[in-house]
Amino acid sequence: MTGRDRLRELLDAVLDEDNPRLDDMAGTAYASRFHFSREVARGTGETPVALRRRVMLERSAWRISRGLSVTDAAFEAGYESVEGFGRAFVRAYGFPPSTFAGPGDVRAHWLPAPNGVHFHPPLSLWVHESEEVHPMHVSAQLVQHDIDDTAHLIDVAASVPDEDYRREVLPRHTVLSFDGEEPSAASVLEHQVFSKEVWVAAFEGADFPDRGSDDPASLRARHEAIAPRWLAVCRDVEQRGAWDDRLIDALCDPPESFRVGSVIAHVLSFGAHRRQLARLMLRAGGHEIDDGDPITWNRRRYEA
Numbered sequence: 592m593t594g595r596d597r598l599r600e601l602l603d604a605v606l607d608e609d610n611p612r613l614d615d616m617a618g619t620a621y622a623s624r625f626h627f628s629r630e631v632a633r634g635t636g637e638t639p640v641a642l643r644r645r646v647m648l649e650r651s652a653w654r655i656s657r658g659l660s661v662t663d664a665a666f667e668a669g670y671e672s673v674e675g676f677g678r679a680f681v682r683a684y685g686f687p688p689s690t691f692a693g694p695g696d697v698r699a700h701w702l703p704a705p706n707g708v709h710f711h712p713p714l715s716l717w718v719h720e721s722e723e724v725h726p727m728h729v730s731a732q733l734v735q736h737d738i739d740d741t742a743h744l745i746d747v748a749a750s751v752p753d754e755d756y757r758r759e760v761l762p763r764h765t766v767l768s769f770d771g772e773e774p775s776a777a778s779v780l781e782h783q784v785f786s787k788e789v790w791v792a793a794f795e796g797a798d799f800p801d802r803g804s805d806d807p808a809s810l811r812a813r814h815e816a817i818a819p820r821w822l823a824v825c826r827d828v829e830q831r832g833a834w835d836d837r838l839i840d841a842l843c844d845p846p847e848s849f850r851v852g853s854v855i856a857h858v859l860s861f862g863a864h865r866r867q868l869a870r871l872m873l874r875a876g877g878h879e880i881d882d883g884d885p886i887t888w889n890r891r892r893y894e895a
Contacts, residue, residue: 598634602708602716605631605639606646611669613639636705645702648683649710651676652691652700653796661688707836712796717838730855734825736885737862738818741783744869745814747880748776749807755876756807766861766868773865776872781805783865784814786858787821793838793854794824825855 604610604620604627616639617627631639651664659667665676680688683702691700701709711717748756759774766773766782773779781802788800803813828834834852870880881887 597630601627601631601634601639602642605643606716610643616643635708642708644679645683645704646708646710646716648680649700649702650712651680651688652684653710653712655688655691656700664688711838715796715838717836730825730829732885732889733859734822734855736888737859737866738822739888740866740883741780741862742811742814742818744783744866744873744880745780745807745811747873747878748780748869749811751873751876751878755873755878758872758876760872760875761868766865773868776869777805779865779869779872780810783862783869784810784817786861787817788813790854790858791817791820791824793849795820821858828852828855 601620604616607616607619610616610619613624613628617624620627622630628639631637631642635642637645647668651659651668654667655661655664661677662673665673668676670676670679677687684691707717709717755776757775757777760776761774763772764774765771766779770782773782785800785802792798792800803809828836828851834850834855836851837848838851866883870883873880
């Protein structure tokens with residue numbers, strides 16, 4: 592359900608802000624009411640009206656959790672009265688909209704659905720392409736090792752002189768062209784933490800994060816804050832078998848999609864590279880440090 596295929600066009604027609612009625616949806620899709628309804632139901636397992644109502648309620652729940660008033664959410668979702676919106680919300684979620692908690696898990700606003708189409712903040716759709724679960728137990732090992740090893744490296748960095756921590760061992764060195772230069776252990780470890788801050792914000796539908804300080808104490812605090820959130824994202828993906836899900840970002844021009852599994856692989860791949868770079872840079876200052884072997888980490892963690 593990616594690209595400009597027919598189903599994507601039907602979804603656009605269903606969810607267009609200017610299409611509150613079935614006739615409007617069908618007209619946008621250049622189809623009769625009957626043909627439009629049949630195509631949407633065949634492709635999604637929901638009628639157009641039910642699909643629109645659910646996704647709009649999901650958006651309303653997320654907006655309320657971010658501080659929007661129930662009254663504004665009701666009219667934004669196309670309801671003629673706050674009371675009608677409240678009744679629909681209670682039927683869907685089991686509690687009044689005024690009690691919706693947030694901000695929390697980005698999927699807390701999702702309602703049960705016969706398809707993978709859900710609202711994803713701020714103006715996107717999340718399309719779950721497969722219900723098949725792919726057992727990837729090694730992924731849990733890689734994610735946890737990355738988190739633990741990063742914490743270990745920050746601790747090591749805190750024990751070395753600041754001039755060694757900030758020494759430009761590889762002047763003008765870049766890991767990724769769009770990330771800028773990473774010539775020192777300080778810059779490499781800061782990029783290591785910031786990468787997770789950026790991607791967690793993407794998964795949670797939050798704003799682009801501000802960049803914090805890179806001294807070891809601040810970096811440790813940043814890592815301790817982001818690590819459990821990143822771990823929760825990865826565990827949720829694995830538990831749901833959502834490796835092939837796509838996040839369709841409607842804020843990009845043109846819209847861009849990311850396959851969830853590739854995002855996690857990206858973070859882990861360049862994370863492993865940066866961890867070894869940090870080791871190289873710390874050793875260049877004459878400091879002893881382990882090799883970061885996940886076999887050793889695994890034995891220490893699980894066999895001790």
